Amino acid sequence: MIWRWLYSGLTRLVLPVAFGYFAWRGRREPAYRDHWRERLGFLDPVDGPALWVHAASVGEVILVTPLIEALIECYPDHRMVLTTFTPTGRAEAARRLGGRVALCYLPLDTPGATRRFLRRIGPAAGILAETELWPNLVSAAGRAGVPLVLVNASLSARSARRYRRWPVSRAATFMLTRFARIAAADRVHAERFIAAGAPARVVEVTGNLKYDRRQRPHAEAEARELRQTWQAASRPVWLAASTHDSEEAQLLETFALLRARHPKALAVMAPRHPQRFEAVAGLLARAGWQYARRSRRDPVDDRTDIVLVDTIGELEMLYALADVAFVGGSLVPGVGGHNVIEPAAVGCVFTTGPHVAEWRDAMAPMIEAGGAAIARDFCDVADITAGWLEDSDARQAARQRLAAAVTIHRGALGRTVQLLKEVISTSC
CATH class of the missing domain: 3.40.50.11720 (3-Deoxy-D-manno-octulosonic-acid transferase, N-terminal domain)
Incomplete structure (x- = not known):
């Protein structure tokens, strides 16, 4: 040929x-x-x-x-x-x-x-x-x-x-x-x-093999221990996972809106690609947020606004740690979103942006369970997230339904x- x-x-x-x-x-x-x-x-x-x-x-x-x-x-x-x-x-x-x-x-x-x-x-x-x-x-x-x-x-x-x-x-x-x-x-x-x-x-x-992923042993225990280390046991924790270029700036706007309703909230930002860690650190510094870098094990206390996760392989533990998450690659067109099964498997309620064409079918039962939502834009992400943070009983019930929705697909x-x-x- x-x-x-x-x-x-x-x-x-x-x-x-x-x-x-x-x-x-x-x-x-x-x-x-x-x-x-x-x-x-x-x-x-x-x-x-x-x-x-x-x-x-x-x-x-x-x-x-x-x-x-x-x-x-x-x-x-x-x-x-x-x-x-x-x-x-x-x-x-x-x-x-x-x-x-x-x-x-x-x-x-x-x-x-x-x-x-x-x-x-x-x-x-x-x-x-x-x-x-x-x-x-x-x-x-x-x-x-x-x-x-x-x-x-x-x-x-x-x-x-x-x-x-x-x-x-x-x-x-x-x-x-x-x-x-x-x-x-x-x-x-x-x-x-x-x-x-x-x-x-x-x-x-x-x-889909993603439904059969086994939770890493001790992931939940590690998550609880890390929240204590971060002095975040009583702080609402919002995770922005697998974020892309031009998403982080929007998500900082989301976090500012969240802070207006939840002044003690802690954001955890995990960029998708390691080569962008330095660029995101620069963005956080220019925006004036007090941030800690995970790779350096910077201390996290009440003055810390954002933890930058510039490490690899910790996302599962971070989903177990977070109260609410955002799954990236979805606020900007061209990516199509990322793995939504991962947060659902550990019962972490989450939002995405509107650009999730390849994941809409997978998300349907998660949305029906009340543990996931497709937001219109970064403002909608903030509104949905704030609502979950304000009702811990409803959020806990949604976590259980979300994990059950994943189990039936294994x-x-x-x-x-x-x-x-x-x-x-x-x-x-």
């Missing part, structure tokens, strides 16, 4: 650009300068049978952790290999899974790098989280006889439209027809994959493991 030749040639040409990008990111995030050989598929060979799981970054690592733990139990003789694409994802994987898995970066999508990678691992199956579609990787897996499975398979409406347009449609069909199974997060995503070129016979709705993990067993049994 001509498009494949052109794509493969282009990937070789952009290699210097990719490594230049890693070097540039490495100025602020030194981990980007490490393990460059892995980006080209050079890694230590794996002895014996192996299973390979790919999770691009932190969110995907958290998603697949229970799945990997289940596979370790089912296949104790197999070496688990987990690839990520970002250093933060790799660090989170090391923190959660430690020495139970072999960690490395997914190679850049050149023909040579992908061939080397698969040859040195020799996995019985490749398990990719959500929407990781790389033409050369898929092609190399097919030639090596490695069955690929897409788990928690999700395809946004925008991506689905793009995959139906030429010439992207040719690449999408090429890749999707080479997956052994596609385990879709729900019926809508299954239909999008089929419309994009996946054979209906390989697509199965197994459910079961995706077991169905996904069963599907993977079927695929692995045919390749062994």
